[in-house]
Amino acid sequence: MKQKYPKKPPLSGLTALAVATILGSCTGAYAQSSGPDTNVAQRGHYLAIAADCAACHTAPGSTQPFAGGYGIASPLGSIYSTNITPSKEHGIGNYTEKEFAHALREGIRRDGAHLYPAMPYTSYTKLTDDDVHALYVYFMSAVKPVESTPQKTALPFPYNIRASMGIWNALFLDDTRFKPDPSKSAEINRGQYLSYALAHCDTCHTPRNAMMAEKGGSPLAGASLSSWYAPNITSDPVSGIGGWSSEDLFRYLKTGDVPGKAQAGGPMAEAIEHSFQSLDDADIRAMVAYIKQVPAISDNKDTAPRESYGKASGREAVYRALPANRLSRGEYLFSGECAACHRPTGQGSPDGYYPQLFHNTAVGAPIADNLITTILMGVRREVNGHTTYMPGFGPGSYVDTLSDQDIADISNYVEQNFGNPNVKVSPDDVKLIRSGGPKPLIAQLGAFTVPAMIVAVVLLTLAIFFFIRLSRKTKA
Template structure:
């Protein structure tokens, strides 16, 4: 309870004293209102709206958001108190079981795209507050969300019972008595409510988090959630706490990074709304995490510098020496400037000293070109058009053009050792290279055919041997 209440008590005004005659009823109403408000703030910290509200005007918490996974799209469900389409009939026990064990009221298992493996750590008191909010602070929406339909065998939800037995730790958060309160508060926010490890920890063959590389970076389809451990080169060890706080609140730190993709959604819907004490606790905790090393030889944000090209150089590029420069000059230079310094107000960042262009993989650079940036922080929209989207008002760039401009930017301003192939762009446009387990459906039919052939061969050989034995040969 202490961890969730830390954020709530700091911003909750003292209730008005009721008249003496109605003191018991008023006190109960006030207590209920405080519980609902506490649950609302916990839901913000848990980033529930980002997944359970469909984009482009969807009703709050009515579901319908397609969560891209290597196994197919998983649609977030309606979690409003609607009795027909949502969780209106859920008891507190039903709600807790779904939240922390991944099992619906009807007994069906949820997929871990719903981060119940992290939410399992949420305390009983905070679970009760969340339940109060969703039952009494959210408007019911009687509209069913689209059904998730994964290919066989992943559509067999009962298989998640085995997965849970292997990987779900149904345990509540326990403060470490040897650590200060701020560290424990940050750990609770990072590991339970904000479920950071869900994205930032790599997965094993069965898509469970690899705890040995906690927060060491993980693939999210077209995007890549980077290493955010205390490692000075591969992680955020070279960031100051003030820079981390600024990034979590605004989504950008000039000369280091800017948020796009799923991280931009987390900042827009959750992190920017948290009290400063929560953000400070998260930053403090991350700075003290165990360092996880990687393959990078210098910090991602340390690469590159501005380049002012002479007229002769530009003429050579125009003559066809560099196809990437042609795309850059036509589609990127107007906003990021011809020498890639970005705009003076920081609205469009520099392309050097940038964690996207300095990384040891180009996933986020390509994904940003493909899908753009669209986040609203502190009432201000930050936008970059999507050059890979046919519906965008910009010219749609081909896989070859995106590969060309990516390599130009990497060579001129970022990590020149990273190269982008056309096939890489095609894979990221399609949602990223699927892990081994996602290839299981297309392997089942060939395997079944081979098994059938072997069975038929066994039967034929056996019958021939019987026939030979009966003939006395």
Template sequence: MKIHLISLSLGAVLLAGSASAQDDLTERGRYIATASDCVACHTGNADKPFAGNHVIASPVGDIVATNITPSKTYGIGSYTEAQFSDAVRRGVRADGANLYPAMPYTAFAKLTDEDMHALYAYFMRGVEPVEEPSAQTSLPFPFNIRASMVGWNLLFRDTATYQPDPSKTDAWNRGAYLVQGAAHCSTCHTPRGALMQELDDKFLAGAQVGAWYAPDITSDPETGIGSWSKDEIISYLQTGRAEGRAQAGGSMAEAVEHSFSKLKTEDLEAIATYLADVPASSGAKKEGRFDQGQPGNMTASFRGLDTAPSGLAAGAQVYSANCASCHGINGTGTKDQYYPSLFHNSATTGSNASNFIAAVLNGVDRNTDEGHVFMPPFGTQVNSFNSLTDEEIAQLTNYASTQFGHRSFDVDASDVAQVRAGGPSPNLLQMVRLLMGIGAVVIVLLLALVLLRRRKS
């Protein structure tokens, strides 16, 4: 009897130990999924995380993220671990079809086998299945042919996992692993070539991403973040703002809210260590993006006029009516910088006005442990907030750049309309169709030559 009881007790201990190990593995996978910000793209309805139906705008059309819950009918519940790894790191689904690189498998390829094992455990055991299908992606020809991705992958897909640099510190290597892999920073911050491939020689040098511009985050002290301290980088990732530097909006605000703000401090320190060592971007130097401008206002330029003001005075009037109540008539913001200063602010300077325009059009909305940060969108009528026209936003943008920045913005209503429509559209689709048209003409001519030769013979 004692032997039997001892056996039962030992079995219970082993089962408890096994369950604990599984829990630890699942928790590790949850952390990797958080670092990878999977929820941002694969969640269309906040009440149904990972159930898909989130629409991702791409240069070739809208791509609908799929259901990645463990539903065996509509999600990935029937995926083996090898199939899951192929989807995440190779961009190939269980049925053999290719994923579009809106799924950043080119970055996730760097994830280690151990992390992939944990990630699989999390999605299979730590995520609630949602028994609903996601909408299908429908792209224009020829991009609707997923097999076309085979050629793109042959040219641009690197399947190598991250290899630590023995000459660097553990913190540097951890930061490199996160930046290059899970956090997939280059997906947004690296410029792309004619075929939408990342330009490796311009790693993290800044790129247009839809309506927003993902800025240079290399160690360049002028155009990048080389002048930031590590504490400022960490603060920005944790809260979405670095006082006197920048504030996160758009997809970066989502990344801060869902991913970076939930990472361990030591991982944020590792990211800051690595970014401080990324080679400065090449190209002509421009004035710094962070130390520019001073407080001031131009209210005297439009008050008491018998006619509507024009030029900078018109922008000053738009600012006074819509922005001054939060950011201050002189652009100083509030004392606690909840509403930030508009001088010493990257949004009001630089060579690209997209972020200022997009913030005005779309607003800013992010949640972190620091609290809820909200700026209403002025591109649409929301409650009592007015909707500004493209012309008014252009006037406001030019005024803000002149009063608080380097006078580097010179935009008109058409520039605002482009951002309102989702940003500049690469001519990839037109280029591919042109090449296909040329190819068709060549084929027709070759066939005609063959027929002529046959007739002569």
């Protein structure tokens, strides 16, 4: 009989989806709690640092760790972290270990409501039962209860319908535990576990689709995070960090500063400050070993590595000789606002505290987001008790004196002289970054998203039935 339809209809993905939808989430077996055990609690403490729970669950400037109230800017509005201290009234004191695991790995709260993926359960879902147990023991036995409820999340309709996250999870949550790859070394496996299940590099560095889910096909290929941009950190020598040595990457994760390459600002600085700097060197080396062998993903628009652009400027003497009105506006503003620290030559200070602007990834990158955001928000990072600080020139700063046009002029001057001359910055680019950066489709669609998601799920269900009937017919 002549086969009219392909022999194997593309069932696998759809079936998996149907199964996931029908079964919902299943949490597996849990290690029995052996009561507050100091060793286990200590391990839980270390894991909480590696997973950076405190960064999101502590309000800025607060002295009460894990009491919640940090507003995570999302394109849909601010999502506030909750109190995860063992307070029975305001925190997670009533959570059983099973409920705790459910929240961490499936994004479902004790009362059954879905969490927003601002809580990185899509990463923590990879955590082993042992590690979830250690975290639970730590939170229940070693964290001080805080008796207060932080500000509540109130997203606009339709995003306030938490049940819609159930559909999102069915489509995008890969609810499976980490499985070591026997073809890789123990160090690389450890590095992958740390990088994905705990440090969740992917939540920031992996691009997302229109529904804000990570694109499975391009891990760590670079992604926009509101105003900041988390660059491509795959092993590609041009688009990624293939040209970085293991020592460079180790130093970056431990300190956030690799002279002649990159400095960490924004969310990367926070991750280093609160988490990576405190991890064991062996664990950082394992992460480096893993990251170094992540398959290269290149963007053929990139022609040279971002840290390779630019050179020192010879214009210092010109500043002195020419009156201000003979300099371009960008150069004039640069000499007034930036050159005191980064020097007119762009070489920075000899001790490297003020970094050089050429051979600097923020300036050599193919998009100017991190340059513009650095000018607006500055840099702040505390490592080993030392604070690195650049003031921001944006709202809320004592030097909030620059217009969008001014920042575009400075950026263009910096790009042309120290960075990637193909990059042009307009005042509209600056305005977009000020307003929180480019928005994914899910936020632009606004009120249409949830109906659109429901329609998509209904269509998929119909498609599954269609294929199942089809496969039965062709088999018969």
